[in-house]
Amino acid sequence: MIDEQFADAKAPTESAYFRKLQKKLRRQVSWAIRDFNMIEDGDVVMVCVSGGKDSYTLLDILLLLKRIAPIHFDIVAVNLDQKQPGYPEDILPAYLNEQGIAHYILEKDTYSIVKSVVPEGKTYCSACSRLRRGSLYGFAKQIGATKIALGHHRDDMLATFFLNLFHGGALKSMPPKLLSDDKQNMLIRPLAYVEEKDIIEYAKLKEFPIIPCNLCGSQTNLQRAIINDMLREWDNAHPQRLASIFKAMQNVAPSQLADRELFDFETLTLDRDNDERLFEGDNIQAGQTDSLAEIGLPVSPRTQTFNPKFASDKPYSTETDKAAQNERKAQKIPTINPVI
Template sequence: MTMQKLLSKARKAIQDFDMIQKNDKIAVGLSGGKDSLTLLHILKNYQRFSPQKFELIAITLNPGGVDNSPLYKLCKDLDIEFHEVQTDIKEIVFDIRKEKNPCSLCANLRRGALNDTAKKLGCTKVALGHHKDDAIETFIMSLFYEGRVNCFSPKTYLDKQGITVIRPMVYIEEYMTKKATKEFNYPVIVNPCPANGSTKRQDVKELLAQLNSTMPGVKKNIFGALNNSEKLFIWDKDKIK
């Protein structure tokens, strides 16, 4: 039942944003966390009945010193081609650059390495495991920390690499990935990042949980605003004048 619900929400997102085309070769960014593991299983199941036939592979970036052997076994069991890329991301971010706020640099390095690898392997799409809660948190972080109305897109074409990034789980709440991970016993790789659990995103996550408890439905309304372009109104000086 859990997988059916996940597939239903993923299928709607895929259709709403036209994420998958015939003969696509899709690389799943497999970090080994609950979200990327859930995404891999969703797309493997979706592949069986998708009206558009597509190829599926998995790419894991090793930031340095992580044992990803469970992911090798998982992909072998699922009959999914698996690629592990060794990187120096952890050393660059924490030892060389000594970043106080490492998330942005780390994300850029990981994104570049993943997209470059996918392109070299002949992929047309890269699938990321961002879910509904990630979208809400990103929207609030952009508003609070950057002073702008912004969020990642469910589908983005990258001109430089010539590939498209898709996020099939944007309609799926985080609690569902936690439930799937526990129910199906996914081989989660512990996040090796020294900053894990003490980031701005974690602060926003906790703030939203508090707001949602005192104002039930606030997260639902924020996500609704992301999908309501017709009601968007900001102070455009030229238009208002």
């Protein structure tokens, strides 16, 4: 794989490996946009760019799709400079200008606010995220952006699912599309179908100028990091497991869970017909027959070996069934080709 990736070391984005990977990401993002109606004709999509691999990849793929999409939509990149110590504030503007991408850089010292409200030793991520989200939501409305695109990918959604499962007591995750609580903004996650390992490869080949996300020094011992390690171990040992879990998130059966708000268990009632279906077996032993009779239950329930009426409901076939089927096949009248 390494030879395939870097066969042309001078131009990794011209390799067959890169073109194949880019096509895969473009296809997955297109599917997510289609499945959840994320982007419509005339939309102004505000792509939140943090300087990490995910947001760079999101912006790059959306710009690619914009050029070939059958509808018209505009893209504007927005970065919030939160004034973290050591933040390289020149990297993103330089990259966006070099690529000719319309953008805004918002400057707001949320770092000092977070430091003042979060107790020493606690992680800043939750408070920092809330402040960042509020600023970006308000700015999207201010400039008239109709969609806010975030760089969360499939593995982020899985990690959030397990964080809520293990620590929040809830079956919920990050949805691919979300209307904000105040109904003022629509959030979309076009990378919903994309695996993180593919984003890592894509970012390496594109040589994005990555800005580290641990400048605040609060990233150690996060539960999310522990969950991410668990997911990576699963993916290495069982490559299809994460895909199966994500598929399960798209295939929810409320009647098979225990949420009384989601499914009405209290009013469930029987709707039996008058057809009697006898137990298919050899014998039924009844004990304490006097008590059974007192309850009104049969003392000697009948049995049957096989009832063809219920054959279509059977999850398996007995040897007797197979013999009967073979006999019916043998007696079948052959079809004569009229041309012959």
